[in-house]
Amino acid sequence: MERVIRKQLLYRTGVEYGDYALNHVLGCAHGCKYPCYAFLMNKRFRSINYDDWVKPKPVDNTIELLEKELPKLKGKVGYINMCFATDPFMYNHPEITKLSCNVIALINSFGIPVRTLTKGVYTPDVAKVTNHPENCFGITLVSLSEDFRRKYEPNAAPVNERLRSLFAMHKCGFKTWVSIEPYPTPDIIEQDIDEFLESIGFVDRIVFGRWNYGRLNYPEQGKFYHEMASKVIEFGKKKGIEIVIKKEVVISG
Numbered sequence: 001m002e003r004v005i006r007k008q009l010l011y012r013t014g015v016e017y018g019d020y021a022l023n024h025v026l027g028c029a030h031g032c033k034y035p036c037y038a039f040l041m042n043k044r045f046r047s048i049n050y051d052d053w054v055k056p057k058p059v060d061n062t063i064e065l066l067e068k069e070l071p072k073l074k075g076k077v078g079y080i081n082m083c084f085a086t087d088p089f090m091y092n093h094p095e096i097t098k099l100s101c102n103v104i105a106l107i108n109s110f111g112i113p114v115r116t117l118t119k120g121v122y123t124p125d126v127a128k129v130t131n132h133p134e135n136c137f138g139i140t141l142v143s144l145s146e147d148f149r150r151k152y153e154p155n156a157a158p159v160n161e162r163l164r165s166l167f168a169m170h171k172c173g174f175k176t177w178v179s180i181e182p183y184p185t186p187d188i189i190e191q192d193i194d195e196f197l198e199s200i201g202f203v204d205r206i207v208f209g210r211w212n213y214g215r216l217n218y219p220e221q222g223k224f225y226h227e228m229a230s231k232v233i234e235f236g237k238k239k240g241i242e243i244v245i246k247k248e249v250v251i252s253g
């Protein structure tokens with residue numbers, strides 16, 4: 001597996017629900033076709049093509065950089081997010097999972113929690129290395145349909161595996177969350193959001209966002225996203241789940 005070297009890893013993020021973040025891998029094997037924002041940025045600024053993007057390259061000096069950067073953040077940071085521009089638990093990439101486990105253990109050793117997000121799966125090793133009560137483990141899930149998954153998230157973990165592994169983290173006593181973004185409009189896929197929400201009713205936090213990139217022809221998208229967001233909010237109230245509705249969903253109305 002090819003590797004890259006970086007000068008810096010941790011950065012303050014401008015993302016709505018962010019804080020600090022790191023991307024210890026360049027590229028992502030999941031190869032989402034929404035398309036993936038991180039891929040588009042790398043294509044634009046680094047001329048990386050899709051075939052390159054789906055061959056992940058770990059940052060070789062990850063641990064060395066974090067050992068230098070983390071002491072400066074001790075006591076000054078809420079969460080470190082893993083990751084906004086790659087996937088820390090890439091499906092069928094045990095070497096990436098192993099590196100991510102080492103990263104979590106190191107971050108936690110400075111008393112800092114992590115908030116992770118994946119379209120892969122959490123293996124039992126993740127539960128073993130984690131050592132902070134505020135760690136929060138998440139999956140991205142926008143549809144229960146395997147046909148949708150195969151078309152738009154071709155190399156990501158099957159929906160049921162993703163859900164099962166998140167539920168296992170929940171059963172181990174960890175905080176869990178789901179990012180429902182980019183939620184598709186009915187012209188992309190017809191689905192029942194109530195059934196969808198019931199499948200993730202065990203989590204502590206849900207973030208809901210609209211379909212952002214590429215073609216979106218659905219005529220009543222503002223109305224549609226308002227309805228979906230209202231259902232997510234209602235579901236959160238009923239189940240005692242923290243809900244975050246991304247700004248552009250509200251503006252789109």
Ligand code: SF4
Pocket residue numbers: 028029030031032036037038039084085086087119
């Ligand atoms: S999982 Fe995330 S980082 Fe990876 S290709 Fe899909 S959207 Fe991009």
